[in-house]
Amino acid sequence: MTDAATVDLHFLDMASEADKDTTPLVVIHGLMGSADNWRSHLKVWQRSRRVIAVDLRNHGRSPHSEDMRYATMSKDVLALMDKLSITQAHVLGHSMGGKVAISLARLAPERVVSLLVGDIAPVAYQHGHDDVFAALKRAREGQPKNRREADDLLAEHVDSRATRLFLATNLVRNDDNVLGLRVGLDEIQRGYSDIIGLPAGNAPFDGPTLVLRGAESHYVTDDMLPALRDILPKARIVTLKQAGHWLHAEQPDAFQQAVDAFIQHYDR
Template identity: 80%
Template sequence: MTDVATVDLHFIDMPADEAAADTPPLVVIHGLLGSADNWRSHLKVWQGSRRVIALDLRNHGRSPHAEGMRYATMADDVIALLDKLSIERAHVLGHSMGGKVAISLARLAPERVASLIVADIAPVAYEHGHDDVFAALDNVREGQPKSRREADDLLGEHVESRPTRLFLATNLVRNDDNVMAIRVGLDQIKRGYSDIIGVPDGEQPFEGPALVLRGGDSHYVADDMIPALREVLPRARVVTLKNAGHWLHADQPEAFQQAVTAFLDAQ
């Protein structure tokens, strides 16, 4: 779909219970600065009814760093992984940026998507909103902390929210120099940020079954965005999780898991 070379994505592959072996698998795509590791507790729940695969997008987690953060490019990476695993069709769940990857995949290659679950993102362009986060990660990179406490102090110079700092800290790994280093391709992400906050790729609506989960305390899927959502996902059911923000799967994990399970079981 693009002329950018695909990368070999890192992934977690959890086989289904034997009784569910013939059910299409569920592919989980994390959001900006997230990783497959963030979803392990959810994967264990869904594994009871189907094979579950969570991946690290390019420049995230354990996947390679590479230029190009267009949604068509990232969708190509996911398709390459599906081909590698000999998966013809899958249910696809994406959160935030991962939701836009999932929407792009569903629009560009609908034959590969059995159903679509989009978590707290709309197919619209957003304003810049991560300058403080990027500055915090740059601060860690330059400060070369020797401990997670030192890293948290460096993050705290730009990010006041402790939950956000804890989330960002999932991207820290101790390197050979005994320094807490960031594992994301931060420079590539920053260079591709205008694509990340833009609209998903694809021209046609996805006519398959879709579920959109939004946090009741989040602004990412506001009511005035629903018409644009319906244009892209005409069959989407929109469900609001109360007392949940943008990280709704962390704020209301059981409600999130149950909503996903009920939707998948109905397919």
């Protein structure tokens, strides 16, 4: 585990509406996301268990930091679990958050009852977010006064309306009455080589693992599966039809059902 200082993560803590003794679920968002993106899913999972969704460092309402290594980010989540007196949990992460979850499971396997990974493999990826960085920088420079102006600025670099709406969740009105970035864009960009790199840890995680991938996504391809199984030897691979990288948004019901069935089986 890295000796880097942790940051005090912002989080949503939603108490179970039913059984108080079921194992909690910790949810970790992806790059440029936040806990807020998961609210509709959290409300469903809350029916049966306590759910904690985090804002990773440089995201959402959490503090900014130059260190974007996976060992450090997983240590942030473990520190939050300690703060909330959660000794063990199901841990779910999407995309970058999936690598944080894998890192946490490898570095502290005794804390993870089951691991759930959304559309990411424990491999190094190529650079692929230049348009996102450019769009957010343009929005920051343009100082939009409303969401329409912000969308016009983002559209100079990102064609997809859905992607622009997602990126716009990082814009909040500031003291100057303009929409400014709450995400630590510069810190993220400087740490991007760590983000697209390998998750932390040296040993495999041999606990129960579910990897959900989108049939139309290129993030978990068949040729990555040998490397995936080297690190997650007990992984069950489930492919969601008609879903890309944002499988939890594109196929929410199928995603929820797969998660529910898996974690209920391993509740303690």
